[in-house]
């Protein structure tokens with residue numbers, strides 16, 4: 167089995183691990199949310215930086231968050247074109263991620279792959295020099311690519327030296343959900359890195375629950391607010407994952 171470590175957390179062994187995203191717009195909101203989220207005992211916290219209005223004191227906020235969070239921290243900035251909240255120019259995006267790496271603010275970094283590949287690859291290399299695992303991500307909020315296309319995206323992430331490959335798609339039919347699940351199973355069988363996949367929205371909820379069977383190693387749950395359509399509350403997620411646990 168392919169496993170990857172983010173801080174003390176091992177991904178890829180057995181049941182999918184549960185991540186929750188912090189989506190606070192202000193420091194106060196963020197820290198309150200962190201407290202509430204930790205009460206649900208997730209395995210990983212993703213801080214979605216694009217929700218924060220003032221990006222000038224991330225370092226200080228990470229310091230404060232670390233006092234609350236007892237689990238590893240994944241940092242993500244999803245720009246508006248990628249389904250995130252704020253626009254951010256290419257130069258600023260890479261500058262921000264570089265700062266996160268240099269100042270060692272995270273336990274893992276999310277980089278959206280649909281950008282200048284050269285720059286993404288350089289950033290991955292720099293992250294690895296700092297021993298920081300990288301999740302390369304691809305989001306399609308409009309539709310679901312075919313199984314072959316999804317697999318190609320995940321393969322490319324592997325070639326670009328990702329530690330984990332992630333794809334989120336928008337299904338419009340049950341067949342779209344099947345494309346995503348088929349691609350997930352194939353990627354889990356064929357690629358040397360663990361994958362994280364989900365179909366968003368109500369139609370895709372099943373993909374947030376079936377990771378152990380189809381091969382997705384992490385699922386994003388909600389605590390109050392959610393960072394993408396279709397996320398299920400952590401409490402329910404935990405119960406259903408336990409019920410679906412494979413007795414292999």
Ligand SMILES: O=C1C[C@@](O)(C(=O)O)C[C@@H](O)[C@@H]1O
Nearest residue numbers: 187242334364366386393394
């Ligand atoms: O990439 C992902 C997955 C996600 O889009 C979801 O559908 O749960 C939520 C995002 O916050 C995260 O960065």
